[in-house]
Amino acid sequence: MPSPDAEVRALQPWYHDFSRFGLQTQFPPRRADQLRALFNTLRRRLDPSYVEKGERFSLRRFLKPAPPAHVANQGAKEQVIEAYLQRCLADLPSAAPECLDLFCADGYYACLLATLRPNAHITGVDLDPQEIRRAQTAARLLKLPALRFEVGDVWDVTRAGRAYDLVLCTGGLYHLAQPAEFVRALRPVARRFLVVQSVVTLETDDPNYFVTPAPGWKHGSRFTHAALGRWLTEAGWRILDSALRELPANPRRCDRGSSFYCCAAG
Known part of the structure; x- marks a missing residue:
């Protein structure tokens, strides 16, 4: 059975920071997470009905990681x-x-x-x-x-x-x-x-x-x-x-x- 940390990581990116409840949902960005953001952006462009809430890929954030806007x-x-x-x-x-x-x-x-x-x-x-x-x-x-x-x-x-x-x-x-x-x-x-x-x-x-x-x-x-x-x-x-x-x-x-x-x- 996966650990809670592994479960949460597997579901990135999270829209909110749950730390006030004692649950870590925000982690330092990894290349796989950044590529997932790129994929989400491409998916939005190809499918206007796609509505998942998440950060769009940007070269600025890729080169200089920062907390997602949301x-x-x-x-x-x-x-x-x-x-x-x-x-x-x-x-x-x-x-x-x-x-x-x-x-x-x-x-x-x-x-x-x-x-x-x-x-x-x-x-x-x-x-x-x-x-x-x-x-x-x-x-x-x-x-x-x-x-x-x-x-x-x-x-x-x-x-x-x-x-x-x-x-x-x-x-x-x-x-x-x-x-x-x-x-x-x-x-x-x-x-x-x-x-x-x-x-x-x-x-x-x-x-x-x-x-x-x-x-x-x-x-x-x-x-x-x-x-x-x-x-x-x-x-x-x-x-x-x-x-x-x-x-x-x-x-x-x-x-x-x-x-x-x-x-x-x-």
């Missing part, structure tokens, strides 16, 4: 998301709340939820089977049995007819061509609270700004913090708090903003 940006996102989760959990009943983590990637925020509320029942959904394998491995190694991860389309979740006390939607809206419609579709899915985070542009603060596909991409979209707030309000959400931060590792201003909203059912 890991470098983690601190800028985690502080706000954790505060919003704690605020929502404080208003949920002590009995086991039902929670849903959409676009869960490697399950980092589902694991965070499980540590903040150990009795919660948490389901994570992501389209990428490799990310789900990472999430399942992390939950098992961290001994978090209440976590369940599924490969699935987030749109299918909105049509399943099931409701949750708390829905977490981080890092995924900007991958969609119709994020405003998705925000509306989430309305019956979240009984009590919705926590949203998305990349947004900092090139403008126009609440009507929206483009699809995203600049330089063949999929996704780009919009502003104000536009996301408008969509949430129009969908019937009551905004409890919001924040706009910068993602320091993203060089383009159209990718550099990070929008956060903590919402309650109206």
Whole structure:
């Protein structure tokens, strides 16, 4: 049976740094990892539908290794998301709340939820089977049995007819061509609270700004913090708090903003 370290290494690259939970998921780069990043980049160019979250290959990083952008940006996102989760959990009943983590990637925020509320029942959904394998491995190694991860389309979740006390939607809206419609579709899915985070542009603060596909991409979209707030309000959400931060590792201003909203059912 492989050691935990070998299991984690075999699943590189991880989108998040799990060290706060006592699980090492980030390692000094090896040539095989860099070649895998190159392969992922080529795969994206050949298959526009491929959506695995990971670092694109760059000659600069090949010659001078540095933490992947998503890991470098983690601190800028985690502080706000954790505060919003704690605020929502404080208003949920002590009995086991039902929670849903959409676009869960490697399950980092589902694991965070499980540590903040150990009795919660948490389901994570992501389209990428490799990310789900990472999430399942992390939950098992961290001994978090209440976590369940599924490969699935987030749109299918909105049509399943099931409701949750708390829905977490981080890092995924900007991958969609119709994020405003998705925000509306989430309305019956979240009984009590919705926590949203998305990349947004900092090139403008126009609440009507929206483009699809995203600049330089063949999929996704780009919009502003104000536009996301408008969509949430129009969908019937009551905004409890919001924040706009910068993602320091993203060089383009159209990718550099990070929008956060903590919402309650109206």
